[in-house]
Amino acid sequence: MTVEQTTPPRPQRPSWDDYFMQIAFTVAERSTCDRAHVGAVLVRDRRILATGYNGAPSGLPHCDEVGHLMIDNHCVRTLHAEQNAIIQAALHGVGTQDATAYVTHQPCLTCAKMLINAGIRRVVYAGNYPDENSRLFLSQAGIVLDHLPRIRSADSVYQPD
Numbered sequence: 546m547t548v549e550q551t552t553p554p555r556p557q558r559p560s561w562d563d564y565f566m567q568i569a570f571t572v573a574e575r576s577t578c579d580r581a582h583v584g585a586v587l588v589r590d591r592r593i594l595a596t597g598y599n600g601a602p603s604g605l606p607h608c609d610e611v612g613h614l615m616i617d618n619h620c621v622r623t624l625h626a627e628q629n630a631i632i633q634a635a636l637h638g639v640g641t642q643d644a645t646a647y648v649t650h651q652p653c654l655t656c657a658k659m660l661i662n663a664g665i666r667r668v669v670y671a672g673n674y675p676d677e678n679s680r681l682f683l684s685q686a687g688i689v690l691d692h693l694p695r696i697r698s699a700d701s702v703y704q705p706d
């Protein structure tokens with residue numbers, strides 16, 4: 546009797562970076578401000594610590610219910626995705642030291658500063674955002690900034706390159 550061991554063809558699996566970025570895009574679908582649908586996922590040791598998307602504070606009316614709150618051409622009703630992810634971690638007592646942040650859009654300067662002080666070590670983003678200061682701050686803080694472009698668009702402001 547011959548025993549034959551056959552190995553089934555291995556399906557194409559996404560890399561860890563692709564996997565977590567894909568999740569960030571899924572999180573972004575919960576956004577309630579259609580000026581940008583942004584999702585953020587904080588990860589350490591291949592485990593998700595927290596997620597966030599941009600929207601109004603809990604219990605307050607959302608942009609898609611009452612409209613945007615515009616100041617200087619920015620909607621100020623929402624907390625940004627990265628901010629909500631950091632706050633969610635704080636609320637549940639989850640440390641963010643040395644974590645990686647996967648974000649559908651390059652962080653703005655305020656979020657960059659918060660990511661720095663949250664102990665984030667690496668930021669992986671998909672869509673570009675024209676904010677040179679945020680790139681500068683992140684690099685000055687020694688944070689690795691990796692661009693992982695996605696064809697899929699999160700919203701009208703999303704630019705893959």
Ligand SMILES: [Zn+2]
Nearest residue numbers: 578608613620
């Ligand atoms: Zn809005």
Ligand SMILES: [Zn+2]
Nearest residue numbers: 625652653656
């Ligand atoms: Zn931001």
